[in-house]
Amino acid sequence: MTLKERTLRESLLWAKKKLEKSCERPQYEAELLLAYHLQKDRMYLITHDSDEVPNVEAYKKLVERREANEPYEYIVGEASFYDIHLQVEEGVLIPRPETEILIDLVADIIEKEGFTKIAEIGVGSGAISVVLARKFSHLKVIATDICDTPLKVAAQNIKTFGLEEQIELRKSNLIDEVSEDLDLVVSNPPYIAEDFLLESNVVDYEPKEALFGGRVGDELLKQIILDVKARNIKYLACEMGYDQKEPLEAFVKDLAVEYIKFYKDLAGFDRGFVIKFM
Numbered sequence: 280m281t282l283k284e285r286t287l288r289e290s291l292l293w294a295k296k297k298l299e300k301s302c303e304r305p306q307y308e309a310e311l312l313l314a315y316h317l318q319k320d321r322m323y324l325i326t327h328d329s330d331e332v333p334n335v336e337a338y339k340k341l342v343e344r345r346e347a348n349e350p351y352e353y354i355v356g357e358a359s360f361y362d363i364h365l366q367v368e369e370g371v372l373i374p375r376p377e378t379e380i381l382i383d384l385v386a387d388i389i390e391k392e393g394f395t396k397i398a399e400i401g402v403g404s405g406a407i408s409v410v411l412a413r414k415f416s417h418l419k420v421i422a423t424d425i426c427d428t429p430l431k432v433a434a435q436n437i438k439t440f441g442l443e444e445q446i447e448l449r450k451s452n453l454i455d456e457v458s459e460d461l462d463l464v465v466s467n468p469p470y471i472a473e474d475f476l477l478e479s480n481v482v483d484y485e486p487k488e489a490l491f492g493g494r495v496g497d498e499l500l501k502q503i504i505l506d507v508k509a510r511n512i513k514y515l516a517c518e519m520g521y522d523q524k525e526p527l528e529a530f531v532k533d534l535a536v537e538y539i540k541f542y543k544d545l546a547g548f549d550r551g552f553v554i555k556f557m
């Protein structure tokens with residue numbers, strides 16, 4: 280950035296150009312980052328467009344991180360999800376909008392069945408457990424993760440929303456360390472095949488442990504199904520990949536299930552399932 284690109288308007292023009300290759304909406308993202316840098320809302324940018332940007336070098340650094348494909352949420356340390364904002368950082372999956380569908384399905388079951396005790400496998404930022412606990416004040420959740428950073432970040436989000444009494448975090452492979460009686464298990468586990476080509480903003484920044492489910496991709500999903508069944512837990516609800524319906528349908532055929540119901544995301548892709556065990 281040269282000396283003359285110092286006002287909000289000039290800085291935004293510069294940033295938009297920088298972000299053209301890496302972002303679908305360069306103007307919008309340039310504005311979001313400037314609003315974050317100034318700790319103001321986007322309307323402020325319009326009403327103060329000839330003001331000088333304080334510490335313009337710091338804004339430039341934010342733009343350059345985004346230009347290098349770092350996700351916006353890691354840069355600002357926050358992701359919006361469902362009706363809340365969650366703290367995120369590298370090492371934790373950025374919660375995705377499609378996971379909101381899984382939450383709504385699980386919420387329906389909890390409500391209809393009057394469930395009070397569930398577990399989540401792979402808590403990440405806490406997205407699923409936090410939203411469910413906020414919906415049902417009587418609900419107790421045991422939320423596991425195999426990695427330390429998600430457990431740390433989830434703990435911060437649980438504290439922010441005052442849910443320490445409802446959500447207990449546990450370091451565990453799947454539900455190995457959970458021996459309590461449970462009504463339901465919910466999970467958005469890693470389900471991507473190891474050799475699947477992902478975009479740079481995902482594969483270069485988001486944790487591999489949150490993305491890849493094995494060589495084929497559905498290995499952890501299958502293990503979760505077996506573990507939940509072995510524990511005589513009535514319901515399992517999981518997110519999955521768009522191409523995993525057939526193999527998972529075949530897999531549960533030989534298990535004693537009352538039903539497996541698949542659901543789609545808003546783009547019409549198969550995205551997950553609910554199993555009721557017999």
Ligand SMILES: C[S@@+](CC[C@H](N)C(=O)[O-])C[C@H]1O[C@@H](n2cnc3c(N)ncnc32)[C@H](O)[C@@H]1O
Pocket residue numbers: 371372373374375378400401402403404405406407423424425426429451452453467468469488489490
């Ligand atoms: C796709 S992320 C989901 C995070 C969060 N639940 C969400 O929906 O945004 C999967 C999470 O599962 C965790 N994980 C991976 N393998 C696991 C295992 N064997 N047992 C428990 N957690 C695991 C990862 O560390 C990661 O946090």
